[in-house]
């Protein structure tokens with residue numbers, strides 16, 4: 359029997375996270391994540407023995423300890439906030455558009471959610487990787503996985519993809535509003551705002567990837583909107599290669615020596631709080647800064663499923679769906 363389908367779906371996609379904060383779950387997750395050649399761009403024959411050897415023998419135990427520090431009652435923060443974003447957005451857009459969410463690595467997978475959306479009648483699907491700045495290691499691999507799932511289907515839905523929104527006025531406005539609201543609630547006045555983005559190998563910039571430039575544009579536009587300096591750093595260095603700098607941890611340790619003793623760190627490249635913001639910045643970053651002579655440190659939450667985020671995502675989605683809805 360043939361089903362005639364004409365529902366519109368929006369699939370929010372985020373990076374992925376382990377199912378549980380234990381070494382076995384983290385090993386499964388890291389094995390999938392770090393085998394992706396969009397993430398580690400080394401020849402397979404060179405990288406796999408390193409990954410299967412030293413990396414997966416040591417890192418899962420260490421990372422599992424870090425995950426335990428931030429794990430929430432409902433699960434991993436990245437999954438909790440991404441799911442909450444989808445649920446709230448569904449409430450905003452109403453029943454005509456189906457909103458779902460998936461993870462590039464781990465669960466729920468892009469393939470299972472795409473199939474579920476198609477089964478619910480979606481003949482047109484907007485793939486929305488929740489990465490403001492385009493990066494092959496995040497945006498491109500999420501879309502690759504979606505296309506690979508579609509490649510197995512006899513009957514494919516029509517597809518649109520959400521472009522990177524690093525300079526979209528609605529994104530900058532969401533960051534400005536969220537930053538000002540959180541700054542107003544502090545019991546100290548930060549002398550400096552630091553915008554910490556996830557790092558990438560320096561080589562990717564030399565090859566012409568737009569990620570670094572897009573991070574700088576976001577920070578510039580946010581600085582203009584706030585009317586104050588926003589200093590850019592890059593976090594989460596991994597492996598031996600040279601990464602984009604300056605490094606967040608090094609800058610945090612050097613600021614007190616420059617006379618900056620009160621700092622607020624925002625992480626505008628992450629749509630949702632996760633291990634990299636809650637453990638690496640809010641915990642270890644605070645330690646780095648305070649043990650180097652800093653007085654006050656705060657990490658400002660990501661947009662998560664906040665009202666600011668809803669305004670932003672409605673705007674981004676409405677613009678993409680306008681063509682399908684004939685507006």
Ligand SMILES: C=CC1=C(C)c2cc3[nH]c(cc4nc(cc5[nH]c(cc1n2)c(C)c5CCC(=O)O)C(CCC(=O)O)=C4C)c(C)c3C=C
Pocket residue numbers: 373374375376388397398417421434436489493495496556557558559569594596597627628631632633634
């Ligand atoms: C070569 C390794 C890595 C690249 C390149 C990379 C790029 C990259 N990652 C994010 C966003 C996130 N990364 C997260 C965790 C994480 N990232 C790496 C390595 C690379 N990331 C590892 C090994 C891990 C796992 C944790 C650990 O063991 O340290 C997360 C958080 C996931 C979570 O479960 O909370 C996010 C989000 C971006 C945006 C990016 C390139 C721009």
Ligand SMILES: [Fe+2]
Pocket residue numbers: 556594
């Ligand atoms: Fe990462």
Ligand SMILES: [Fe+2]
Pocket residue numbers: 594633634638
């Ligand atoms: Fe990290």
